[in-house]
Amino acid sequence: MDYGKERVVALVDMDCFYVQVEQRLNPALKNTPCVVAQYKTWKGGSIIAVSYEARAHGVTRNMWVDDAKKLCPDLQVARVRESHGKADLTHYREASVEVIEVMSRFAVIERASIDEAYMDLTAAVQERRKKMTDQQIDPSLLRTTYIQGYPQSDLEPFMGDDSNQRRSRGVEQWLASLPAPSTGGQSSAELQLTVGALIVEEMRAAVEKHTGFRCSAGISHNKVLAKLACGLNKPNRQTVVPLDSVTELFSTLPIEKIRNLGGKMGASIKEALGVDNMGDLTQFSQAQLGQHFGEKTG
DNA sequence: CATTGCTCCCCA
DNA sequence: TGGGGAGCA
Incomplete structure (x- = not known):
């Protein structure tokens, strides 16, 4: 049972x-440091969304x-x-x-929140x-795509740090490593993810x-990895997380970065098992987790 | 009073 | 059915 490679799952955020x-309502706000805030009386109101220009100044939610x-x-x-004195969303x-209507032309959508x-x-x-x-x-069809784990620096020893050039080399390396699409009946998991990324590029453009709204996306084999992937390159970018990149990714990834492990659950895992990283978790058996829900990550 | 609001899940 | 906990944005 090759575990967890059979599906292609995306998260769009x-x-x-x-x-x-x-x-969109007030174009004067475009390309500026700006926020959305609710209520006015207490300290000017509390901020619930922050433009990337404002984030650069240290402004947060x-x-x-x-x-x-x-x-x-x-x-x-x-x-x-505001209506009836309450924030009205x-x-x-x-x-x-x-947004959901446009995305639904491409696939069946599972709405996770107002913006995901x-x-x-x-x-x-x-x-x-x-x-x-x-x-x-x-590669020009994957204009805004990053492949996690690529470019592999041992194949690219003199790579500079121009970020789009790196991104682009990563995609080229990745595509070169794929088997030809026509060979064999069923395609490799890696090819499936790549075609998934192609579809998501088109969906995001649509x-x-x-x-008029931009988004980021993650493409992988399950919801947890797709969510993680999405956060790796923002804004207005999408990231593929192949299963082979997960070991390295997890080796330094704090447990609380994984969806549903950001709170008490993650903290209790850390304390009970004495670990910090997702990578440290792989040495434990499934039996230790059985007490709680069964979301697997690979 | 000073996050707030929402959603999902469990349980009485 | 609704309250409360948990998690998230």
Whole structure:
């Protein structure tokens, strides 16, 4: 039973979604340090979404607006609509529906929150592969894709640190390592992920075209890895996490970075087993985890 | 009062 | 059915 390679799963996450909604409404906010805040009376209100320009100044979610202005004096503030004295998020929910509608053209969507959705792309990948016959995949179709673990530096000893050049070399190396799509009946797991990434590139382009909103995405073999992948390169980028990259990725990954292990659960695992990294966990057997839920990661 | 709001899950 | 805990944004 080759474990966990059979599906292609993606997570799409809108970049600072509430900010983008406000920026579409008021274009003067585009490309500026700005936040969305709720309530006004206490310390200027609390911040619930932050543009990347504002993040560069150290502004974070949950900060008071008055404190954020100290870090970023020309910060612009959009306010959440209030009705009956409560924050009213219907505005953002409606924008979320727009996004979901576009994404649903490509696959069945599982809405995870107002700005995140999972999708199982396994069937869509099989369909797409039938149409692809034996063509090679052109790297220009993976314009915003990162392959975790690539470029392998031993193959690329003199690589600079220009980030798009590195990204691009990684994709080229990865594509070169794939078996030819036409050989054999069923494709490798790696090829499936690549075709998944192709579909997600197209989906994200369609979302931006029809809604104006940008997003990031992760593509892997299960929801936990897709979620982790999505966070590796933001904003407006997507990341493939192949199973072979997981060992290295986990070797330095704090347990609380894994979805559902960010709270007491993760803390209790650390204490009970005396470990810090996901990599340290692999030496324990399934039996030790049986007490709790059964999400596997590979 | 000073995160807040939402969602999922479990249990009475 | 609703409250409370947990996790997340």
